[in-house]
Amino acid sequence: MTVDIYNANGEKTGQLELPDEVFNVDPHEHSMYLAVRAYLAHQRQGTHKAKERGEVRGGGRKPWRQKGRGTARAGTTRSPLWVGGGTIFGPRPRTYRLDLPRKVKRLARKSALSLRLRENNVVVVEDINMSEIKTKSIASLLKALKIDGEKTLQVLPEPKETVYRSSRNIKKLSTTLATSLSAYDILSHKKLLLHKSAVDAIVQSFGK
16 A cells, blocks of 8 residues: 655655555554453553451450340451441552464454555654754644544654653653554554654564
8 A cells, every 4th residue: 555755844745655565554453452451451560459357456355245135146346237337349559461372463454454554544754863952843743634633643763862852741742763653553543654664663563
């Protein structure tokens, strides 16, 4: 599939052929669902903890005698039924990690890229090299491409400190590297702003 390439002024400078095996596959919804679910699960620390009956301090003495008071039997003041007692089936530390097969991860990324391309939400620009940090330059680029105000993901081929720092203060604009691009990143943004060299890096990340 062929897409237009734009420069910093929003002018067309040529066209780029995107490989069909990456950008033109039939979107597989279930693989994208699994990839997003795994990504969100990996954000959870799993350090939640509530004290159960045997972990609450105190309660060693029997509150009152077993018989003769006309009340229910009680052996400890730390019963889960009492205020200040332990928690029944409370949360315990655990890991939420979900391991997906490599083929499923790759299919999810290809599906997400193909979906955004079919929606005409992929914009390719010439590689941007900035000598100084200037937010106005990136903001002008977005405005020239008519994607300012849209939730956009900028994909860089390699770390570029000036471009990253010039972009981080723009609302609804996120920046990532082509080598760390995930299906969640793609699906959580409406527009993809790909630097020309980043396209090759994305294709190479899938291997042969």
